[in-house]
Amino acid sequence: MKVFMLGWEFPPFISGGLGTACYGLTKAMSQAGIEVIFVLPQSIDIPQATHVKMLTPYSSFRGDRFSHDYSGLEHIRIKTIDSPLQAYATPDQYQKQLQALIDLKRSKHRISEVHGQEVLEELLRMHGGDAPRSGHYGGDMFSEIHRYAGSAVRLALEEDFDVVHAHDWMTYPAGIAVSAVMGKPLIVHIHSTEFDRSGEHVNQGIYDIERRGLHAADRIIAVSHMTRNIVITRYGVPGEKVEVIYNGVERNARQNWNFTPTPIRSDEKIVLFLGRITMQKGPEYFLMAAKKVLEEIENVKFVMAGSGDMMQRTIEMAAEMGIGQKVLFTGFLRGEDVERVYKMADLYVMPSVSEPFGIAPLEALNHDVPVLISKQSGVSEVLTHVLKVDFWDVVEMANKIVAVLKYPPLQMTLREHGNFEVRKLRWADAAEKCGRIYEELLVQV
Amino acid sequence: MPTICFYFQVHQPFRLRHYTVFERSSSYFDEFKNASVCRKVANKCYLPTNRLLLETIRRFDGRFRIAFSITGVLLEQFEKYCPEVISTFDALAQTGCVEFLAETYYHSLSFLYSPDEFVEQVEQHVQKIQDMFGQTPRIFRNTELIYNNDLAHAVESIGRFDGIITEGADHILGHRNANFVYRPPNSERLKLLLKNYSLSDDIAFRFSNRHWEAFPLTAEKFAQWVNSVNGNGHVVNLFMDYETFGEHQWEDTGIFQFMAHLPEMVLRHPDNNFMTPSEVVDAYPAMDVVDVPHIISWADTERDLSAWLGNAMQSNALHEVYRLEKMIKNVRDERLLADWRRLQTSDHFYYMCTKYFSDGDVHKYFNPYDSPYDSYINFMNVLDNLKRRCNLLAAERVSQSLA
Numbered sequence: 126m127k128v129f130m131l132g133w134e135f136p137p138f139i140s141g142g143l144g145t146a147c148y149g150l151t152k153a154m155s156q157a158g159i160e161v162i163f164v165l166p167q168s169i170d171i172p173q174a175t176h177v178k179m180l181t182p183y184s185s186f187r188g189d190r191f192s193h194d195y196s197g198l199e200h201i202r203i204k205t206i207d208s209p210l211q212a213y214a215t216p217d218q219y220q221k222q223l224q225a226l227i228d229l230k231r232s233k234h235r236i237s238e239v240h241g242q243e244v245l246e247e248l249l250r251m252h253g254g255d256a257p258r259s260g261h262y263g264g265d266m267f268s269e270i271h272r273y274a275g276s277a278v279r280l281a282l283e284e285d286f287d288v289v290h291a292h293d294w295m296t297y298p299a300g301i302a303v304s305a306v307m308g309k310p311l312i313v314h315i316h317s318t319e320f321d322r323s324g325e326h327v328n329q330g331i332y333d334i335e336r337r338g339l340h341a342a343d344r345i346i347a348v349s350h351m352t353r354n355i356v357i358t359r360y361g362v363p364g365e366k367v368e369v370i371y372n373g374v375e376r377n378a379r380q381n382w383n384f385t386p387t388p389i390r391s392d393e394k395i396v397l398f399l400g401r402i403t404m405q406k407g408p409e410y411f412l413m414a415a416k417k418v419l420e421e422i423e424n425v426k427f428v429m430a431g432s433g434d435m436m437q438r439t440i441e442m443a444a445e446m447g448i449g450q451k452v453l454f455t456g457f458l459r460g461e462d463v464e465r466v467y468k469m470a471d472l473y474v475m476p477s478v479s480e481p482f483g484i485a486p487l488e489a490l491n492h493d494v495p496v497l498i499s500k501q502s503g504v505s506e507v508l509t510h511v512l513k514v515d516f517w518d519v520v521e522m523a524n525k526i527v528a529v530l531k532y533p534p535l536q537m538t539l540r541e542h543g544n545f546e547v548r549k550l551r552w553a554d555a556a557e558k559c560g561r562i563y564e565e566l567l568v569q570v
Numbered sequence: 571m572p573t574i575c576f577y578f579q580v581h582q583p584f585r586l587r588h589y590t591v592f593e594r595s596s597s598y599f600d601e602f603k604n605a606s607v608c609r610k611v612a613n614k615c616y617l618p619t620n621r622l623l624l625e626t627i628r629r630f631d632g633r634f635r636i637a638f639s640i641t642g643v644l645l646e647q648f649e650k651y652c653p654e655v656i657s658t659f660d661a662l663a664q665t666g667c668v669e670f671l672a673e674t675y676y677h678s679l680s681f682l683y684s685p686d687e688f689v690e691q692v693e694q695h696v697q698k699i700q701d702m703f704g705q706t707p708r709i710f711r712n713t714e715l716i717y718n719n720d721l722a723h724a725v726e727s728i729g730r731f732d733g734i735i736t737e738g739a740d741h742i743l744g745h746r747n748a749n750f751v752y753r754p755p756n757s758e759r760l761k762l763l764l765k766n767y768s769l770s771d772d773i774a775f776r777f778s779n780r781h782w783e784a785f786p787l788t789a790e791k792f793a794q795w796v797n798s799v800n801g802n803g804h805v806v807n808l809f810m811d812y813e814t815f816g817e818h819q820w821e822d823t824g825i826f827q828f829m830a831h832l833p834e835m836v837l838r839h840p841d842n843n844f845m846t847p848s849e850v851v852d853a854y855p856a857m858d859v860v861d862v863p864h865i866i867s868w869a870d871t872e873r874d875l876s877a878w879l880g881n882a883m884q885s886n887a888l889h890e891v892y893r894l895e896k897m898i899k900n901v902r903d904e905r906l907l908a909d910w911r912r913l914q915t916s917d918h919f920y921y922m923c924t925k926y927f928s929d930g931d932v933h934k935y936f937n938p939y940d941s942p943y944d945s946y947i948n949f950m951n952v953l954d955n956l957k958r959r960c961n962l963l964a965a966e967r968v969s970q971s972l973a
Contacts, residue, residue, distance in 0.1 A: 421591055510924070512943055524590035528947040531591070534882035535946055541882075542924055 126563055127160040127286040129303060131277060131296035135165055135203065141401055142484040143316050146348075146372050147292060153373070153556035155200035159563075162284055163203045164277055164299075206276040267330055274299035278306050288312060288563050294319070294331055297338025304341070310566040312559075313342035318355050321479040322405050336360050344562050346370050348482035349503020355481075370559065371507050373552035374487035394425040394530045397470035397494070399458070400477075400485055402433035407476035407499065407516045409435075409442060414476070416446050417523035418530075425451070425530060430466055432457040467492035471536065472529045476516050477502050486511065490547040495539035497525055507550060510542035572749065572799040573845045573853070574836055575763065577637040577711070577735060578812035580616070581677050582608060582644045583917035585938050591951045596959060598909060598952045600938070605651040607936055608644075612652045615816035620658040622815075622826055626833055627667045634833040635667045635844040638812070639711050642675030642695050643915060645702060656702065663703040669846035670699045671735065672707035678914035679878060681712060681721055682865075683892040689728060691911070696730070709847040711735040713916050715765065715809075715868040716875065719861065722754035722762075731760065733851040735809065737868040738764035742860055749803025753856035761851045762860055765809040765868065769795060774810040778823035789828050793835035793842075800841060804854045809868075870925070878919040883946040888919060890953055894960060901963040909956060913949070921945035 130151065134144035151161045277299035281289075290312045291300030297313060304311035319327045319335055339345055339360050345367040347353035353367045396415070400406045408429065415427045429439065429452060436454070443452040458466060467473075473489035473496045480502035487504065489496050490511075498505050499516035512525045529536050585607070587600035627634050640659065648655045662668040674680055675695040680688040692710070699707055710731045712721055717736035725731055738748025746752075748764040772792065776782045784791065796806055811818065819825040836842050845853065869877040879885055891913055898910045922942045939945040 417592070509941065510943075512947075513940070520590060520592065524592065524951070525947060527591045528950065532883075532886070532946070532950050534886035535943060535950075537882045538924065538946075539943060 126158075126288075126560065128154070128162065128563065129281055129284060129286040129289045129307075129309070130161050130163045131289070131291040131299050131303070132163060132165055133293060133295055135163065142372075142482070143293060145484050146316060146482075149373055149375055149552040150555055150559070151201050152375075153552035154559065157553070157556050157560060159200065159556065159560055160286075161201045162286060163201055164280060164296075165203060165205045166273055166295075204280055206273055206280070267334075270295055270298055270334070274302045278302050281307055287567060290314060290559070291338065292316060294335045294338060297334055297341075301338060301341045310343040310563075311341060312344050312346060312562060312566070313338050314346045314348075315339070315352055315356060315481070316348055317405075317481045318352065318359070320355055320359055321352075321481050322403075324404065324478070342366070343566050344368065346559065346562065348372055349506050351501075351503045351506065352481040368558075368562065370555050371503070371550065372482050372484050372487075373550045373555050374484065374491055374547055375552065376491065376548060392424050394422075394471045395469050396425060396427050396526055396530075397430065397466060397473045397489075398428065398476070399430040399463070399466065399473065399489070400475065402429065402431050402436040402439050404435060405478055405480070406431075406433070407478045408439045410476040410478075410516050410519055410522065411474060412439065412443055412446060412448070412452065413519040414474075414522035414526060415443075415452060416448050417519060418526050419448060419451060421523075421527050422530060427452045428455060428466065428470070429453065430455040430458045430463075463488075464492070467494050470494045472497060472526060474522070474526065475499060475502065476514075476522065478516050480504065487547050487550060490543040493540050493544055495529060495536050495543060497522070497529070508543070508546065510539060510546045512539070572796055572803055572841070573805040573843050573850060574796060575637070575805050575807045575845055575847055575850050576635075577639065577671065577807070577809045577847060578814075579711075579810070580638055580640040580644060580812040582611065582641075582647060582936075583677065583915040584643055584647070584912045586918070586948055586952055589948050589951045589955070591954070593951070594955065594958075596909075596955065598955075599912070603938060604647060608647045608651040611813060611817055612648075612655050614821070615813050616655050617658060618821075618826065619812065619815040619829075620655070620662060622830060624658070624662055624665070626830065627662070627665045630833055630837070632665075632667055633837060633844060635669075635846050635849070637669040637671055637709075637846045638662075639671040639673050640699075641673065641677040642691075642698050643677060643912065645698060660703060663705065667846075669709070669848055670703055670705050670707055671709045671711050671847065672696050672699065672731070673711050674713055676911045676914050677713050677916055678911070679713060679716070679888065679916050679919070680892075680914060681716065681724065682875075682879075683888065684895055685724060687892070687895060687914075688724065692725075692728060706730075709733045709735060709763070709851065714878070716865060717862060717867070718865045719754055719863055722757055722760055722862075726754075726757055726760050733761045733763055733847060735763045735807075735847060736765070736862075737866050737873055738767055738807070739866045739873045742862050742866060746858060746860075747803060749799050749806055750857040751804065751850065751854045752858055752860040755859050755861050761856050763805070763807050763847055763850060764860075765807050767868070769806055770808045770810050773808065773825075773828075774814045774818065777814075777819050777825060777828070786824070787828065789831035789835040792828075792832060793838065796836055796842065797839050800839075805845070805850050876925060877923050878916055881922070881924050881942075883924075883942070884919050884922045887922065887946060887949055887953070890950070894953075894957060897960050897964065901960060901967055903963055906956070906959060906963065913953065913956070918945070918949055922949070 132147045136144050136148045151163060154161055281303045286309065288310050289300050289304045291297055292314045293316050300311050300313060319331045339356060339362050345356060345362065347356055347367050347369050348371065350369050353369050356362050356367050357364050398408065398411045402408045418425060440454055443449045467489060473486065473494045475483055475486050475498045477483060477499050478501060480499065483498065483502045483504040486496045486498050486508065497512040497514065500513050501516050505513050514522045514525055584599045585603055586598055589598060623636060672692060672695050674688065674691040675698060676691055678691060680691055696707055699705060708731060710725050715735065715737045722734060725734055748766045752762040752764065754760055754762060772787060777787055779785060799806055815825055815829060865875055866873050867875060879888065894910060898907055921937050921939050922945050924942045
């Protein structure tokens, strides 16, 4: 079995759960003997990307800078298409990024050093040569997505595979194109919908791409029943086409890494928010709960680890609420810093307004940190040994945070059972289910 | 000649309302929920089953006999929410064929934590039964049939009981069976009635199970099983939750018809009869001593305490409750004492059980919480407030005595 897989991000260059999910899933597939050709839009260094230090394509996956563990990925080949598409970007951000990219290139008076004239010419040829020379990237996000689709088809023509598997909307046009040109079944994997990201203020263009992708797909994989329901009710997709495959989590190979956390103050408790600071993740509910918690207990700090378009607003909000000295912002964390912050945390809180799945709580549990999640999350369908709350119910959220900090047996029991429960969520099972879907589709063809 | 001895456990706790750490109110219990559960169970179980049993007793003219253990906390709820249930129990009491057993008024685990509190609650329950039904209980049953040698000793020293009811767990019986009367070690007066869990559970749990090989269970079939005890036992103790009738087994399973026909089928055999627990104690000699050094109960398959004391939250909550005993009793405030005692009801700790939580099963029955963690948080918040009230009152008492 050979899969042509289209993704957006892959560790260590990730800004959210999608990259983690793609990594876990493909690794497990590889171990199950499924071959994966993983196609990725890869951008070059741009100053705008505060949290990601991008390496140039082709060298990135040998990158020793982050010494990421790529063992177990023997059956995976990664192909990149030079493109500034980034996971979780919005058309506005894309414009800014593109501008930054063009400026950077102008300042250097050359284009990407690894991409020779040859690549450029091909790209120009594809676009009929009418694209401005300074930016061989599409002028807006949508045309870039279609350009990406074109490149993917070119890549696909050189490959031999059985099915096409596309992750989230940016890759759907590419998925549709590859599937149509090559005559292979299309599986669309939905990790998040426009309604999760933007509430009711959806971007019509993105919605249309999602809808087209979902309808063109031979089978849809949703990461939770919550997402499956959105796919059915909001996109008008027949239910029998949509299957739920939950994400998994990689069991930590406990490094003998001895880090003794230095507490901010020895008797200080730490409540952790770790994720993108965006509307979807509900940072303001976290702050409102924090405010309420501080009415009851003093010796607690709230750590917000992550970055995002609401970060500035959230910092201001904390100050306005008068709890600025109790809320710490760390910016985007990775690698050892993530480990460190988990080690210090007494509780992890995910107050997401709409979370299709939510891998982060699994990772918190993996690090022996008890977890409080919103009921508006897919992961709450699979976890039982966690605390759950409606994201808008900040009093109850605060009530539960206080309880964890105040009653040690609660923390102990949650940690014990939670850590055990999370072991049952394995990528191997997700990969096996994907494999079964591939088989089913191939039999039908 | 097997005697059938029926005893039904009748209990509902005072469930707590949702109580956050930010609250300061001293009303802890969910009046609406408790009233609606009480009325619902009354309509589906207590009233129709009482009616059925009353008719049956009258029909058999004293030959059909049964026993109840009704907790004090449920009797209080009946008085508050559905007094008509009390009158039907009273009608049963008037027949002279119904015995009422004694237990801890609050259906508590006090025996495990405080001998004094345990005795006080037993006496309170005996008093309540005397007041309501004009009977003085002679047989004791502990919460969830929790039992060991120490309990037997504690109950014997109360001085008013002739027998104790507990589980016929295999490991305490060894080669013996539950169908005889036994006695605890070093006891002069007490006899032990052990639950025949196999025949009891056939009615209580398996009755409507379509995958059970004996399905459907008819009164005739069950009577044959009882008859087969003949020659190898004196008494078949059928102990179960009263909610079995109409609630655990819904009306449409035919449980009421089963019960309506059972006495006739049993009594067809001339050697069979029905007795109440104290009649069994009077009628049969103790065949042997049963030594129970370790605690048993009737819960789950383990038949131990793990449903109430299986995790850190449960043991913490229980310890915290009983740690308040001295302080609460010192301030001598009726309402505070009653609130504290209502928090001792074993159900609160049962809700915190994480044992079968992921699978979901009998532990969910009328459980007001979504998760054991929620129940622990709620309980601890209430307890916290109780402690606060207690401290305030204690401070008041001190200033009064100084004034």
